[in-house]
Amino acid sequence: MSEIATFAVGSLFPELIDKEADLNDWATEVERTLDLIPSVSRIEIDPPRGFMSFNLGDATEFKDLIQHAIPIGGEIRFHILIPARIQERIKGWSVSAGNSVEEFLVTIDLSTTYPCAFIIPLGEGVLRPSGAVIVVREFLTEELDKLGSKAAIKLTTLGPSPFHAEFHIKEGDVGEILAPGIRVSRAISSGYSRWTLHYDPEVHESAEAARTVIIQRLGYEFSTFYRIVAHRNIHRFGVAAIEAWVEGTLAFYGGKGLKSWIYRTAKLRKILHDISLEILKVQLGIEKVHKQNERLIEKARDRNSKLALEKELAEKAELGFRDELSSYAEMVGVLESRHSNTTQRLTSFAVSLLGVVVGALLTAALRK
Template identity: 30%
Template sequence: MEEMMTGDRFFGVGCLTPKVKDAKDANDWKKRVVYTFEAIPSVHNFALTEIDDLDFYWEGKIGQSGDEEIPLPELGLMTFDVNIPSRIQKQLGILPGIGDVEEFKVLTFFHYVHPITYIECKSPQGGEVSNPSSAMAIVRDFLVAELKKQQSDIELFMIGPSPFHADFSLRAGKGEMEVGDGFSVTVEKGLGYDNITYFHDPSHASISRAVLWQLYSAIQGEFSYFYRFQSLRNARLHAASNLSTQSEELAKLFKKRGFSSYLTRTATVRHKLQSAQLDAISARMAAMQHSRSTKEDMEGLYPKEGGSALKGYLERVTEEVYLEELEGAEKILEVLESRHSQEVQRFATITFSLLGVIVGAVLTAAFRSWWG
């Protein structure tokens, strides 16, 4: 029997899925995930639907060895209910709190672009829910703790920001911008999290869970691309941070005084410099590739000029390319490369001069000995 919902609905958005690193195929992934989640006492009505194939999601870092591909369902759904008592929520220490909500309904769409998770807050009184985005953090930290108790080899695959930095709700009425499928939306900007309120056709007397899931389906494409763009952005950030760290560590080596430090640099720093320079090239190439692919994706998502409540969020993620950080590290490496070349030349000059003196001394001694 379909559950009828007479009040407003509140939910958070993020990316939160089980990660089975060594899953052989979809059946192996499903078997192990079902076994693990059904062993958690607070989890109920766990179900996997239409999961037939696995795809691989990159969890690596630009320019680093050992990049990891995580097998996750290519398409399908994962749903379950979870009860997290208020006392447990307080122990988790998630702020801001979420009031008296203890029941959460979790739905993950496995999408070929990127997985996306919705968590509905089931208010016991059917009233307003404050900070519904916190549901994502509460459920996430609770599941991490439960998996740790089981000593499970299953982890959680998460992409930040999870939660998405907005509180979501679905209400009867009319919003400022049309979404389609009978939905509209109003966005209120906030200092921390925004409020994104979706509205459904007010001619409907009540809102069923099917309507809420219809909204989930209507907006999942944009959110899937948001988290894909976010994963690319995270890789760019890691690459820029890694390159900055390498350049700073190399600069420290060149600041060291003394003959032993000079010899160490001359003998060992070449490999480190080349490695950092290769990482810089990789980061540059990745940034250009990301720029091209995200531009194509955005044009496909938004073929016409005009509005979308979520378009601005996606654009901001794609614009975070960290070129200033890359350029700063590249300038440091350029200076260090020049200095290293000078030191190598000086070392070679000194070495050959010393060799000349030694050879000259040896020959002089030999001639003296020969001529008696």
């Protein structure tokens, strides 16, 4: 039976360009700017009930982190028309690659733990639905750039966007139960997995009706997935900063010449102490976020005891980084040991030298 409906998943949502802008104007500015794009139509926005932000500490230099207020609650919906000639130059989606759809429905769900976008190609002839996220993302970014100072928003994305799976919906009765009248079978691969979602026509009158139920069923899990990814990115910064710090200290330790030796002897102890404290802070933060991720997954499980994204959530929730941090701590320990030995030798030498000097002075004094 032919595939008659598809969708793709990612995390993309509007961000106000002006960091000082009143967040009460967020929905108004989003709608106003989207309305300036000729290819965008039928805009509907349910304003968010509030905003949240992550405590990034010193991580603000990382461009892939969310450094602004994140809308919570509400929804954004609009249609976007992307002509085939434009699709041809956007990698990931094109008519020549077997896709013949030019119109897409974009739904950005803000109602759960993190913004999650569902991109629906409006029509048949879709070979690789995940590419819809790419073509919509790139086209919207280009159009917003064209608006220049007229645009109050820019597009924020969080990878993986697209989510690494192809979602196809067809009539049938194959796979594990996902929701009443809907089953899912998955072909897992190292690249993009294929999810075939089978619906019972006696329960759902059309593939489109089934798709609505499927998105409602999976929405909270995808939102949780991206919230956990955001946590991971933030702590990846902390680990990367420590890595750079340790590498710089190793280079500093190996410096040649008397000036480097004196500076190293005077400053290295404090540097190593500061690195050790930072490693402990990051390790503590990772453990706290790991527990927070576990609670997020449990909340998702409260909604549906069998999670469709069980494997993906578990992989992202385990932040990792423990081995790297342990290695850095060991390196710092070696440097501290060597520095301590150097300090001890220097102290012994100084004491001996002082003894010689004092002895010489006493001898000279007694001879007078």
